[in-house]
Amino acid sequence: MKGFIVSLRPARDEDLIVTLLEEHALRSYYRFYGARHSILQLGYLIDYESEEESRYMPRLRKVSHLGFPWLFRRNRLMLWQQFVRLFEPHLRDTERLDPFYFNLLLDAAHRWEKQNPKRVICEAAHRLLRFEGRLHPPTHCYICEKPLGEEVALMTALLPTHPGCIYGPAIPRSQLQNYFETGKTTWLDDREIDYLYRLILKGL
Structure with a gap:
């Protein structure tokens, strides 16, 4: 599974609640000791598995980062995180999503390197x-x-x-x-x- 991290909320100790914009849903997952993992950052695209046995919420497992070259450019990363942060409140009450939203972020991420990020945001x-x-x-x-x-x-x-x-x-x-x-x-x-x-x- 793949998804963009659109929200991170601290839980108990160093655990995190990670909200992901997936192709067909906005879903929250529990990640034990998530605060220790540098790949769990707002705006990152990750590949992962979901463990559905938990009564509370599904758990995030086997996480890997699918990076973009501009992530190491501080200003571009900051602008990206500001943009991505808008999606969680906008889509929060939607049970099933059209792939449009995931693909919109994916397209923007690919354009982010060579184009002015603010113009990409305006066009998106x-x-x-x-x-x-x-x-x-x-x-x-x-x-x-x-x-x-x-x-x-x-x-x-x-x-x-x-x-x-x-x-x-x-x-x-x-x-x-x-x-x-x-x-x-x-x-x-x-x-x-x-x-x-x-x-x-x-x-x-």
């Missing part, structure tokens, strides 16, 4: 919102429902609004329109990418 968030049917084109304000002008502000989950409705910074609508239509960040400068990135970190 667009794909997720589109897949879930929550992508609102920047035509009408989510707050007042009136047509948007030449400048647009965004709320959490990239909901478009008038800058005056949320007293937030604005992005030219023409550039944002390209992002919403194509899912690509080519037309956005680094300042606008930082703006989107900070919004996405508030929650999917």
